[in-house]
Amino acid sequence: MIQIENVSKNFGKRKVLDNVSFSVNNGEIVGFVGLNGAGKTTTIRIAVGTISPNSGDVYIDGYSITREKKIASRNIGWVPEFPIFEQDVKALDYFVYIAGYYGISAKEATELGKKLFEEVGLSGREKDKLANYSQGMKKRFALAVSLISNPKNFLFDEVLNGLDPQGIQFFRDMALKMKREGKAILFSSHILAEVEAIADKVVFIHKGKIVKVSTIDEIRRSLTSKSLRVVLSNITKEAIEEASKFGEVEVNGNVIIIKDCKADLTHVSNVMSKYQVLEIGWTTGNLEEYFFKVISGV
Numbered sequence: 001m002i003q004i005e006n007v008s009k010n011f012g013k014r015k016v017l018d019n020v021s022f023s024v025n026n027g028e029i030v031g032f033v034g035l036n037g038a039g040k041t042t043t044i045r046i047a048v049g050t051i052s053p054n055s056g057d058v059y060i061d062g063y064s065i066t067r068e069k070k071i072a073s074r075n076i077g078w079v080p081e082f083p084i085f086e087q088d089v090k091a092l093d094y095f096v097y098i099a100g101y102y103g104i105s106a107k108e109a110t111e112l113g114k115k116l117f118e119e120v121g122l123s124g125r126e127k128d129k130l131a132n133y134s135q136g137m138k139k140r141f142a143l144a145v146s147l148i149s150n151p152k153n154f155l156f157d158e159v160l161n162g163l164d165p166q167g168i169q170f171f172r173d174m175a176l177k178m179k180r181e182g183k184a185i186l187f188s189s190h191i192l193a194e195v196e197a198i199a200d201k202v203v204f205i206h207k208g209k210i211v212k213v214s215t216i217d218e219i220r221r222s223l224t225s226k227s228l229r230v231v232l233s234n235i236t237k238e239a240i241e242e243a244s245k246f247g248e249v250e251v252n253g254n255v256i257i258i259k260d261c262k263a264d265l266t267h268v269s270n271v272m273s274k275y276q277v278l279e280i281g282w283t284t285g286n287l288e289e290y291f292f293k294v295i296s297g298v
């Protein structure tokens with residue numbers, strides 16, 4: 001479990017995090033979203049202990065990252081947006097070197113490395129130099145490294161950036177697998193459709209402040225749209241006039257959107273049937289729409 005409690009951070013005179021609090025429970029994926037510069041990476045870096053907060057603290061399974069860093073760190077896995085490693089070494093050699101910090105012998109680390117390289121899709125690339133790894137491969141390597149201690153808490157910082165569809169699917173499936181294993185996962189991303197697909201809860205950060213925390217169910221419920229989408233085989237002036245009786249209309253090709261439609265679906269369907277309706281139904285909103293609503297409200 002990851003508990004972020006009243007964390008504030010200044011860089012020079014600029015306050016970039018202001019009393020940030022939220023938690024990630026075990027067996028839960030929490031999406032962490034906000035505009036560029038909102039404070040996501042800074043929050044994650046404080047949570048993993050690479051920088052210190054000015055005030056507040058982060059508890060990893062109850063251990064303070066500022067006061068009990070060694071023990072708190074044991075249960076953190078972190079995949080940064082831009083993993084930085086020693087470039088001029090072979091990947092598996094570097095993995096074995098890092099495993100040494102966890103007290104794992106070279107022989108055991110080599111075995112573990114082969115297993116984890118396979119798990120993250122890097123089999124056969126163990127002897128390549130890290131300098132020759134692509135961006136997506138570096139992220140997979142960072143994941144393999146973070147799996148060394150099989151931690152119970154994971155923080156993914158913009159891990160989907162720059163990945164191909166296969167890489168995106170890999171990290172999505174990995175997060176879901178970790179969730180099934182009961183781990184706590186914080187997942188920051190600008191790809192809101194991906195967040196919506198995997199998250200149980202979404203934390204919205206704006207200008208260093210948490211402006212909303214919503215469960216995916218709450219988001220879906222609030223997005224039940226009141227706009228009706230009517231597709232006609234042939235749009236006519238009469239059809240548009242008829243549709244306008246139910247609310248403000250927007251016409252795009254042979255599609256009419258009736259915004260904030262006042263009538264029910266069956267009634268509109270009956271009235272519009274004389275204009276050869278191909279399709280009719282309520283439009284559904286998405287996390288992106290919700291995100292902009294949240295951000296514009298602050």
Ligand SMILES: Nc1ncnc2c1ncn2[C@@H]1O[C@H](COP(=O)(O)OP(=O)(O)OP(=O)(O)O)[C@@H](O)[C@H]1O
Pocket residue numbers: 011016034035036037038039040041042043158
């Ligand atoms: N080391 C630093 N020194 C000074 N300012 C910093 C430093 N790191 C981050 N900042 C500033 O803190 C603010 C938050 O940055 P942060 O990287 O946390 O945002 P983010 O939400 O992760 O953005 P993005 O989506 O663009 O990655 C920004 O204004 C950034 O310029």
